[in-house]
Amino acid sequence: MISGSQKLRKDSFVSPHFVLDLTELMTTFIIFLLLHLCFLLKSGEAQVRKDLITNAAEKTLNGFDENTLFSPYTKQEWRSYQDKKINEGRKTQLNFIITYPNKTAVKGAKLHIKQLTSDFHWGCGMTHRIINNPAYKKWFASKFTAADFHNELKWYYTEPQPGQENYTDPDTMLKFADEHGIIVRGHTVLWDDVKYQQKWVKKLSPKKLLQAANKRVDSVVKRYKGRLVGWDVMNENLHHNFFEKRLGKNASAIFYNRVYNIDPNTTLYMNEFNTTEHVNDKWAAPEKYLRRLKKIRAYPGNNGMKMGIGLQCHYGAKPIDLHYVRNSLSLLSQVGLPIWLTELDVKMDPALENKSQLQVIYLEEILRESFSHASVKAIIIWTGASIDGCDVMCMTNEKLENTPVGDLIDRLMEEWKTGNTEVVSDSNGISKVSMFNGRYEVTVVDPFTNVSSRVTFKVDKVSLPDENVHLQILV
The missing domain is CATH 3.20.20.80 (Glycosidases)
Known part of the structure; x- marks a missing residue:
């Protein structure tokens, strides 16, 4: 059974040590929702909570996911989930692809990444x-x-x-x-x-x-x-x-x-x-x-x-x-x-x-x-x-x-900032970097001639929907 002290949390994750028969869980969960909804309707506070409960029920009926939690969890689990959400919502994974004008990949190019501002x-x-x-x-x-x-x-x-x-x-x-x-x-x-x-x-x-x-x-x-x-x-x-x-x-x-x-x-x-x-x-x-x-x-x-x-x-x-x-x-x-x-x-x-x-x-x-x-x-x-x-x-x-x-x-x-970072492109001319959303200045340095190119741009999933960022070294 689910104790009254355990709350439905929309934006949480399922603890690894939580095990419960699916049928029993769904039956108990639906009963809980109906009783809770009746109480809210009686108290006059129902409408917004009703929508919230309905959304949660729909997500649960579609299978277990991170929005369903009925079990205790450790501080380590909680912190891991927070870090997961920070990576998803605050950072953008980019693949910098470094080439010469003739499209040849540049191995060993240095990228100096400087964060100018943060979106937070x-x-x-x-x-x-x-x-x-x-x-x-x-x-x-x-x-x-x-x-x-x-x-x-x-x-x-x-x-x-x-x-x-x-x-x-x-x-x-x-x-x-x-x-x-x-x-x-x-x-x-x-x-x-x-x-x-x-x-x-x-x-x-x-x-x-x-x-x-x-x-x-x-x-x-x-x-x-x-x-x-x-x-x-x-x-x-x-x-x-x-x-x-x-x-x-x-x-x-x-x-x-x-x-x-x-x-x-x-x-x-x-x-x-x-x-x-x-x-x-x-x-x-x-x-x-x-x-x-x-x-x-x-x-x-x-x-x-x-x-x-x-x-x-x-x-x-x-x-x-x-x-x-x-x-x-x-x-x-x-x-x-x-x-x-x-x-x-x-x-x-x-x-x-x-x-x-x-x-x-x-x-x-x-x-x-x-x-x-x-x-x-x-x-x-x-x-x-x-x-x-x-x-x-x-x-x-x-x-x-x-x-x-x-x-x-x-x-x-x-x-919670990327700060100043330096990475080197691999044999395919690629450098993978996870960056906190904000404005950046990126300088690319040719490994052989030390010729550099500089560009500034906004990093977030709207400004850069494609994770591949192409940069050229001019010779």
């Missing part, structure tokens, strides 16, 4: 404290290609008093990011939590609130139009409803529409907590996230809007339920939108003697699991330098020296 972004939270700190700037620019401002773009920061707007800090921070090729998310246009509204905003009548909120949207979005990689239009509006209670149930969708009309080419995000972190949070489960996203997109005028999925990922002091993380990310990935982990950290119980070691262990688990989902386009670490405060997690101390967390992230950054 490592990012970090940034605060105004970076503005006058050269060491902090150097540290940040040397590691990250993406950033989220902690507070500096929020309404209460830029307009603490009505009519007194001040964008000095975000202007300066964005200038620094632009100078170093760091993409920045617009966090956040509005926040649906009443706790984070200015006192003067809370006192406004519905009519005055709509006017003030529209003025805020116009001010910040027009100022940074086309300069940001995305906007968190309405922060945390699965858990909160400040604007909906005062302006009506479609308030969020209307504000998304307003941002879209001002900055139509920028991706607009929902940004929520506990969608992957806690299975028992009834407000932010993946299916509820997708329903809200669908509702926003269905609002008149929002049909062509580019949207993305923002997940804060504030994990607690207990071991992370990777089963739930995998199921959540797999379900969210099905809609084909980019997923950004926007504020990732792991909080530890200060009473634990081994809290530092556990924090690194849990953080590595969640980073590896997240990276194994190709829909996850970026991870923003929350936060980096201790100058920004270390109430939960930091990569460095006050001297910008790595903490154990920083060491881990540096190690994974190195592991």
